[in-house]
């Protein structure tokens with residue numbers, strides 16, 4: 001199985017970029033009352049190998065490229081960015097796009113299962129050797145070194161943090177790892193629409209085609225539990241904190257970012273209830 005494959009030997013200078021452990025868990029482990037699971041640390045138990053392997057059928061790379069276009073690459077180029085830290089690498093989609101576009105890229109994630117898949121994907125999509133590092137955002141500076149022109153945290157990842165303290169800590173770690181004129185690019189689902197507009201907005205999202213049905217199974221102010229149903233009828237869940245758009249923007253400003261611009265489904269102008277996703281671009285100075 002791809003996840004069991006060893007990470008290729010790293011150059012001596014990169015020896016610190018080593019994945020420490022694989023999670024051999026076979027079930028997601030939400031216990032008897034899944035809607036009570038509201039812990040930041042739980043993400044590592046949610047991205048189990050069988051789900052990670054399916055993630056790329058959920059996020060089909062070609063279809064994703066069609067829907068995102070060059071939005072992120074153009075945005076980074078326009079700002080003269082050269083070095084990027086991808087803090088939510090997942091299976092590596094953005095890290096590979098960034099490498100292909102010529103950015104110096106380091107790929108971090110807290111999940112060893114995800115990084116392992118990302119490394120394999122890098123090799124298969126263009127023969128890239130990803131510089132991977134397993135790191136939790138809350139202690140990013142401990143495990144990742146250097147300063148970057150940009151940090152990207154994409155694919156609705158920040159939503160995994162359940163405590164405000166953890167969100168502030170993670171944002172402060174991102175801030176500290178940026179150069180003085182660096183930017184943070186962070187996206188999130190439009191939870192305001194899900195929370196405010198009642199059941200009608202809780203539609204099933206068909207990720208990049210019809211293969212995977214994604215729907216909120218339970219929603220309250222402190223939890224959005226999403227269900228992912230795959231064509232083989234297997235079902236997985238993710239428990240996420242429903243971030244309101246303005247709340248995320250406020251937190252970014254409170255940790256020190258001077259300016260936050262928010263796009264709705266990659267457009268600068270939008271009606272708040274319409275986009276499925278928001279992208280925040282936060283400037284350090």
Ligand code: SAM
Nearest residue numbers: 043088090109110111114136137154155157160
């Ligand atoms: N960016 C990828 C994409 O768009 O396909 C992956 C998105 S996936 C929804 C969220 C990722 O964030 C997972 O790979 C997970 O391991 C990572 N993650 C969640 N909480 C984290 C934390 N506290 N520290 C580091 N990584 C975390």
